[in-house]
Amino acid sequence: MKSINRRDFIYTGSVLAASVIGSRAIASPNTNHNVIPRWRGFNILEFFRPEQYHLTPENKKMITQDFQWISDWGFDFVRIPISYPCYLQYDIKSGIPIRKDETIKFREEAVSAIEWLVEKAVSFGLHVSLTLHRAPGFCINAGFHEPFNLWKDSEAQEAFYYHWEMWSKRLKRFSGKQLSFDLVNEPCFKEDMNDQFSPNKPIPGAIYRQVAKGCLAVIKKHNPDRLVIADGNHVGALVIPELVDLPIAQSCRGYYPHYVSHYRASWVWKNPDDAPMPVWPGKIDGQDFSRKSLEDAYKPWVELVKSGVGVHCGECGCYNETPHAVFLSWFNDQLDILTGHGIGWGLWNFRGTFGLLDSGRKDVKYENFHGHQLDKKLLDLLQKY
Secondary structure: OOOEOOOHHHHHHHHHHHHHHHOOOOOOOOOOOOOOOOOEEEEOOOOOOOOOOOOOHHHHHHHHHHHHHHHHOOOOEEEEEEEHHHHEOOOHHHOOOOOHHHHHOEOHHHHHHHHHHHHHHHHOOOEEEEEEEEEOOEEOOOOOOOOOOOOOOHHHHHHHHHHHHHHHHHOOOOOOOOEEEEEEOOOOEEOOOOOOOOOEEOOOHHHHHHHHHHHHHHHHHHOOOOEEEEEOHHHHOEOOHHHOOOOEEEEEEEOOOHHHHOOOOOOOEOOHHHOOOOOOOEEEOOEEEOHHHHHHHHHHHHHHHHHOOOEEEEEEOOOOOOOHHHHHHHHHHHHHHHHHOOOEEEEOOOEOOOOOEOOOOOOOOOEEEOOEEEOHHHHHHHHHO
């Protein structure tokens, strides 16, 4: 098998997850009803890059229009993944590694810009999921330098809590119906935090529980009704049995198998030319994949729903190198399975390589939509579910 990086979990996650969930009983009523809403929408990446810390009038106009279109098309959800240096006084463009004391010095201009983004989304009737894609001491995408490790160092954990307490205070006026907090994107443990291709492994459940409880305490102190979500362990792949007795929902991923979702993606394949051509259904790299494969992959998450724990799929979709017909066939099966169990979803982006607009696919007959390239077949599929 060819060498890949962080999304190895997509290849093996369903098998690992099944063993984890099966090894520990969940003392909750068995039900097919998801206890959280089936939100459907998109990830909005305005603060995904660490060097972005403000919104220009042009940005605001574009975002406002995007939210209008998202709402008009019948969707009700946006997830906002944030790189925390975006809203620090620290200047990432300096090239100087961030110090511990700089991880908790906030830049008012940037915090206000993110607050504006939340308020604008809410004004269009969209539920907002705010998440730290890069948090003090951790990010799934390496290539940066952190002064500590979120999963090992108490100073990093205290900084992490400090951030969530700040957001809890700043965004207190938004109701639970309008806003939820997704603690940290795709947690895992890396031995070499500076190498994006460094192997990763699950975080010990006791440590994940400790960190999640610390966040929960500071959030609930200011927002008793705030929904808190934890991304699945091992890059979103594994349900987290250590959290099922806490008032925390869990978030899975819609990237199984990576052969389809991340075909030729440079952050997954060391050499994109090594990526085998995806098909759906069919055999890829010597393995058979089908709807049954997807059902098996989601089974632990379905069992979690039945146990009474809320589940949402915070990220899903397909990189623009995958043949469009393969993508749509695979994605139809995925969305049908999620919908059948009341699990909502967030396409990785609205505009861009995974998106509905301006995705840059070479095999799509786009429709012109207010000067943008609209993937109408993808829109029709999303609206179907």
